[in-house]
Amino acid sequence: xxxxxxxxxxxxxxxxxxxxxxxxxxxxxxxxxxxxxxxxxxxxxxxxxxxxxxxxxxxxxxxxxxxxxxxxxxxxxxxxxxxxxxxxxxxxxxxxxxxxxxxxxxxxxxxxxxxxxxxxxxxxxxxx
Numbered sequence: 001x002x003x004x005x006x007x008x009x010x011x012x013x014x015x016x017x018x019x020x021x022x023x024x025x026x027x028x029x030x031x032x033x034x035x036x037x038x039x040x041x042x043x044x045x046x047x048x049x050x051x052x053x054x055x056x057x058x059x060x061x062x063x064x065x066x067x068x069x070x071x072x073x074x075x076x077x078x079x080x081x082x083x084x085x086x087x088x089x090x091x092x093x094x095x096x097x098x099x100x101x102x103x104x105x106x107x108x109x110x111x112x113x114x115x116x117x118x119x120x121x122x123x124x125x126x127x128x
Contacts, residue, residue: 010023011023011051013025023043023051024041026052026053026056027041027053027058035058038061039059039060039061040058040059040062040065041057041058041059042059042069043056044056044057046072074092078092080094082095086110087110088111088118089114091111095109097111099111099115
């Protein structure tokens with residue numbers, strides 16, 4: 001079995017001399033072709049042992065897979081999938097109330113008040 005970072009195990013099988021993850025094989029059988037090289041398979045209900053085809057989503061890359069996880073987490077915590085987390089205070093809020101900076105696949109969101117407080121404290125530490 002393959003070990004993801006969480007310390008749990010993804011179910012695997014031995015096929016044609018290779019160890020393969022079961023969820024990838026299920027996704028390939030539904031697609032009718034091998035997965036693209038950068039593709040990731042997302043478990044909708046977050047149970048990595050539930051490999052039913054209706055529980056799997058094929059993501060074109062890791063960035064889209066991270067986006068699905070972020071939106072799932074926000075929906076579970078506050079009921080709004082599109083809300084973002086302030087990198088300073090850690091609270092979820094509507095994107096309209098946050099300053100959002102995007103660079104490629106990287107994104108950070110901050111409340112202006114949190115950023116101002118952080119910068120005041122940072123400058124005070126540097127001055128002393």
